Amino acid sequence: MRGQTRSRVQQERMSVLGHTHDRFPEDRRFESKEKQGAGKYVCRRCGAFCQEKHWYMDNDQLKQLVRKNHLTETLCPGCDRIDRRLWEGEVILESPLLEEQKDTVMALIKHTEGKAWHDNPHSRIAEVETNKGRMRILTTTKWLAQRIGKQFYKSFKGELELKPAHREKFIRVYWSRKEG
Numbered sequence: 001m002r003g004q005t006r007s008r009v010q011q012e013r014m015s016v017l018g019h020t021h022d023r024f025p026e027d028r029r030f031e032s033k034e035k036q037g038a039g040k041y042v043c044r045r046c047g048a049f050c051q052e053k054h055w056y057m058d059n060d061q062l063k064q065l066v067r068k069n070h071l072t073e074t075l076c077p078g079c080d081r082i083d084r085r086l087w088e089g090e091v092i093l094e095s096p097l098l099e100e101q102k103d104t105v106m107a108l109i110k111h112t113e114g115k116a117w118h119d120n121p122h123s124r125i126a127e128v129e130t131n132k133g134r135m136r137i138l139t140t141t142k143w144l145a146q147r148i149g150k151q152f153y154k155s156f157k158g159e160l161e162l163k164p165a166h167r168e169k170f171i172r173v174y175w176s177r178k179e180g
């Protein structure tokens, strides 16, 4: 957060947004290998586009841009991490409701990823493995993993456990609910 004082809105959103250092890691490892200059770019994996170094996910606007401008293909910061297999988080979800409310669950995961990416384009889901009442999600930021866990807890209650690995830049998030 820039500035001396945080606004109330910022303070209230801290728990959702995470801390600035989580969102914008300074580690050089995480700098995109594909440098984006001042031009216009489109992510070849997820279709997001970049203008003036800001990333957007808006298909209507993208279509207009494609018509009017030349877009260079690249990877957005999150998809670049996926490409380089840089995972920072693992979420394990366990509950019969994963199967019983499959559509709601998938929509919640996608929606959480979309909102997180909007706040920090380094955040993407890299992999989702589903095995009956268990799901394993790999994320490119610790913060996105936490956010998915917290979102499940908020929507479905159950148990939530966050296990940061101290030496590595990695977090494991466990959420479970016995009943469906």
Ligand SMILES: [Zn+2]
Residues within 6 Å of the ligand: 043, 044, 045, 046, 047, 048, 075, 076, 077, 078, 079, 080
């Ligand atoms: Zn992308």
